[in-house]
Amino acid sequence: MAEPTKTLCPYCGVGCGLEVMAPAQPGKAVNRDKDGTPIWFVRGDRTHPSSQGMVCVKGATIAESLHKDRLRYPMMRESLDQPFRQVSWDDAIVAIVNRIQVVRFTQGPDAICMYGSGQFQTEDYYIAQKLIKGCLGTNNFDANSRLCMSSAVSGYIQSFGADGPPCCYDDLDETDCAFLIGTNTAECHPILYNRLRKHHKKHRNVKLVVVDPRRTATADGADLHLAIKPGTDIDLMNGIAYLLWRWHDLDHAFIETHTNGFDQFVEVIRHYPPPVVAERCGISEADLSMAAHFWARSQRILSMWSMGVNQSSEGTAKVRSIINLHLMTGQIGKPGAGPFSLTGQPNAMGGREAGGLSHLLPGYRTVQNAQHREDVERFWGLPPGKISPSPGRTAWEMILGLEMGEVGLFWVAATNPAVSMPDLERTKAALKRSPFTIYQDCYTPTEMVDYAHILLPAAQWSEKTGVMTNSERRITLCSQFRTPPGEAKPDWLIFAEVGRRLGFAKQFAYNYSAEVYKEFARLTQGQPCDQSELSHTYLFEHGATQWANPAAQASDLPEKPGLLGLVRPAPAAVSSRLYVDHQFHTPDKRARFGAYHSRGLAEPPDDRYPFVLTTGRLYGHWHTQSRTGRIEKLRVMHPNPFIEIHPKDAEKLGVKSDEWVEVRSRRGMARFPVLVTKAIAPGTVFVPMHWGALWADQAEANALTHAEACPDSRQPELKACAVEILPISAE
Numbered sequence: 001m002a003e004p005t006k007t008l009c010p011y012c013g014v015g016c017g018l019e020v021m022a023p024a025q026p027g028k029a030v031n032r033d034k035d036g037t038p039i040w041f042v043r044g045d046r047t048h049p050s051s052q053g054m055v056c057v058k059g060a061t062i063a064e065s066l067h068k069d070r071l072r073y074p075m076m077r078e079s080l081d082q083p084f085r086q087v088s089w090d091d092a093i094v095a096i097v098n099r100i101q102v103v104r105f106t107q108g109p110d111a112i113c114m115y116g117s118g119q120f121q122t123e124d125y126y127i128a129q130k131l132i133k134g135c136l137g138t139n140n141f142d143a144n145s146r147l148c149m150s151s152a153v154s155g156y157i158q159s160f161g162a163d164g165p166p167c168c169y170d171d172l173d174e175t176d177c178a179f180l181i182g183t184n185t186a187e188c189h190p191i192l193y194n195r196l197r198k199h200h201k202k203h204r205n206v207k208l209v210v211v212d213p214r215r216t217a218t219a220d221g222a223d224l225h226l227a228i229k230p231g232t233d234i235d236l237m238n239g240i241a242y243l244l245w246r247w248h249d250l251d252h253a254f255i256e257t258h259t260n261g262f263d264q265f266v267e268v269i270r271h272y273p274p275p276v277v278a279e280r281c282g283i284s285e286a287d288l289s290m291a292a293h294f295w296a297r298s299q300r301i302l303s304m305w306s307m308g309v310n311q312s313s314e315g316t317a318k319v320r321s322i323i324n325l326h327l328m329t330g331q332i333g334k335p336g337a338g339p340f341s342l343t344g345q346p347n348a349m350g351g352r353e354a355g356g357l358s359h360l361l362p363g364y365r366t367v368q369n370a371q372h373r374e375d376v377e378r379f380w381g382l383p384p385g386k387i388s389p390s391p392g393r394t395a396w397e398m399i400l401g402l403e404m405g406e407v408g409l410f411w412v413a414a415t416n417p418a419v420s421m422p423d424l425e426r427t428k429a430a431l432k433r434s435p436f437t438i439y440q441d442c443y444t445p446t447e448m449v450d451y452a453h454i455l456l457p458a459a460q461w462s463e464k465t466g467v468m469t470n471s472e473r474r475i476t477l478c479s480q481f482r483t484p485p486g487e488a489k490p491d492w493l494i495f496a497e498v499g500r501r502l503g504f505a506k507q508f509a510y511n512y513s514a515e516v517y518k519e520f521a522r523l524t525q526g527q528p529c530d531q532s533e534l535s536h537t538y539l540f541e542h543g544a545t546q547w548a549n550p551a552a553q554a555s556d557l558p559e560k561p562g563l564l565g566l567v568r569p570a571p572a573a574v575s576s577r578l579y580v581d582h583q584f585h586t587p588d589k590r591a592r593f594g595a596y597h598s599r600g601l602a603e604p605p606d607d608r609y610p611f612v613l614t615t616g617r618l619y620g621h622w623h624t625q626s627r628t629g630r631i632e633k634l635r636v637m638h639p640n641p642f643i644e645i646h647p648k649d650a651e652k653l654g655v656k657s658d659e660w661v662e663v664r665s666r667r668g669m670a671r672f673p674v675l676v677t678k679a680i681a682p683g684t685v686f687v688p689m690h691w692g693a694l695w696a697d698q699a700e701a702n703a704l705t706h707a708e709a710c711p712d713s714r715q716p717e718l719k720a721c722a723v724e725i726l727p728i729s730a731e
C-alpha cells in the first residue's frame, strides 16, 4: 500500500491528524461512496500528538465531500437578477482589479472589505493581510472567527498582555477538575471530550463540572451540572470567587508576585454572596458552594470554554472572569491547569497568528501600535505610513457599511455570511445593496451565491499545501493529495495574483505556498507566537509542532539582532504550555485581574417576547452545512432543524413534539418542529444554527438573533435573544 498523505481534519479547532490514501489501493477494492464515485480512504493519524489516531464522524466521512457540488470555474454577472456566465480567470481578475482601482480612487481604500474564514490555511490568511492591510492600505479584513472566538482573544490580551491559550491537550489527562463553561464539548469538540471523559472515568477523584443552560451531551457526564440562566456567567464566576475569597482559599504568593488589580477585583466580588448569586443564576446555593469547593480543593483545575462564553455582549468580561479564578488560585502554567479557550474553526488560531482580524497584524501585532506597523511595513517593502493606524471594520460593521452604501467592494472567501451573521433579514438586505461582491468558495450552491457578482472557485484544504494551527497551538502541515477540480486555485494564489496586477509584483513574487509560510514565519520572530524556526520542510520531517518556546518568553535572556531589530533568541525547544515561568506579556510581566459586574443579556425576555432563545451546534453538522449537508450519513443523522422546549412551556403553549411553532423576535421569524425535552430549562428554548435557506424553509436561527456585541471584542451575542412562540395549528 502506498504511503498515506498526512494532513488535518478541516472541521473543528481540535485539529485531528488524518491520513489519506487514494481510492484505488493495490489488493483492495476501489473505495466508493453510495453513488459509486471513487472516494479517498481517510483514517486518523496515530502519530499526530493532538488526536493520536482518533476522529469523530465528521472527520471519518470527510472524503465524501471532496468532489460534490464543486465550484469549478470563475463566473460573473453584472447584476444579481442576471444569470452567471463562465469567464476566464484573466477576465475575472481584470474585473476585480479594475473595480478595486475605481473604488480606491472614488471612495478611498476603506470602501474595500474582505471577509475571510478560519477555513483558510495560514498562507491564505497571511497573503490576504498583505494585500488588504499592506498594499491597499485599509484594515478592513475580518474573518468569521469574529463570530466565534474574538472575545477569547481580547480576554487573553487584556489579562496576559498577549493572545494565546496557555494550555495543551495533555492537560486533559492531568487535571483534577475540568470546569467546562459555555461549551458542548461532547458534540462540538468530540475527540477532546472523549479524552477528558476517559481520564474522568479512570480516576474517581477527578471532577467534571459543566455550566450550560442546556443539559447537553457534555452535561450528561458531569459530576455537577450548573444550568444557569442565560447571561449570568459573570454572576456565577464572581460568586465562586467570593467564596474562595471568604474561605481564604487563595494563592497569596502568586497574587502578590505575579498579578495586578486584586484589590479592585475584591471590591467587585464582595457584592456576590451566595444568596444573590444563586437567585440570579437560578441554581441552588449548595451547587454554587460545591463548584467553589472543587476550585478550592483541586490541585490542578482546567477551565474550558467556547462560543457559549465568547458569543456575548459581555464576552471579554466573561473570559476575564474565568481567568480571574485561575489568577486568584495560581492555577496556570502547570500541568492540568489553566484557562483554555477552544476554537471553533480548524485554523482560527492560525488566523490570529497571521493577523486575520481587523485590528491585528501578523505575529500578534496590532494596527494601533506604531512600532508594529513600522516593522511590518519595512518587512513587506512598503513605504512608511502605508498601513492605516485605524482598526478596520469588523464582520458586522461590514454589513452596516453595505447597508449605508459605504462599501464599494465586498470580497467574501470560504464563509457563508448569508446564514451565519446575526439579524439575517437585515444582513440579506445589506448584501443585496452591495454594488460589487466577490464570493470565493469551494461549493456551489450556497446561500451566499445569490448575493455575488463574481464567483471564484477555490481549491479546498485537500487540494493545496499549507499549515493550520489547532486550539493547543499545534501547527500541522496539510499536504495536498488531490488536484483541484476544474480551474479552482488556492486562496493565497488568487490574492497574490490580484496583488501583482495592482502593481505589487515584488510583494507577491511567490511560486509555492512553502515560500509564503517561510516569509510569514520569519515575521513572527521574537513575537509571542514565534514560529520563525519552522517551515513546510521542518513540519513534514518532524510532524506537527507547537509554538511557543520558553526562550521566546524569558525576559532575562540577552537580545540579539533579528530581522526587525533586537529580538530575544530564536526557539531552542518548544514548551507545551505558556507562562510556566509566570512571566506574562504585560510591561511589568504581571497578569491583570479584570473586575466586572454582570450586565446580563443585551435583550432580556419581557412580556412581549417571554422566552430566551439560545442557539448551538449538533455533533454531525458543521456551521452552515456547505460541506456536511453534502454528506449523506450526516444528513441522515440530523435530517431537520428543531426547537427544544421544556415540557412545562410546551404545556402552556399547547404544543407537543413534532408539532410546528412559529418563533418571532424583534427582527424576524422562523418555523420549527417542536422537541419537548427536559434538557432545556423552562423559559429558555434552543435551536441549532446549521439550517440556511438552501437546506430548509424558514428555519434560520439567525433570522431571530441580534447583533449587539461585546464593546471590546465586537463579537455579537449570537447565543441569546428574546422571542415569542406561537403554535401553528394544523390545517
Ligand code: SF4
Pocket: 009, 010, 011, 012, 013, 014, 015, 016, 051, 054, 055, 056, 057, 058, 059, 060, 189, 190, 191, 192
Ligand atoms: Fe475533525 Fe474536530 Fe472531529 Fe477531530 S473532533 S475529527 S478535528 S471535527
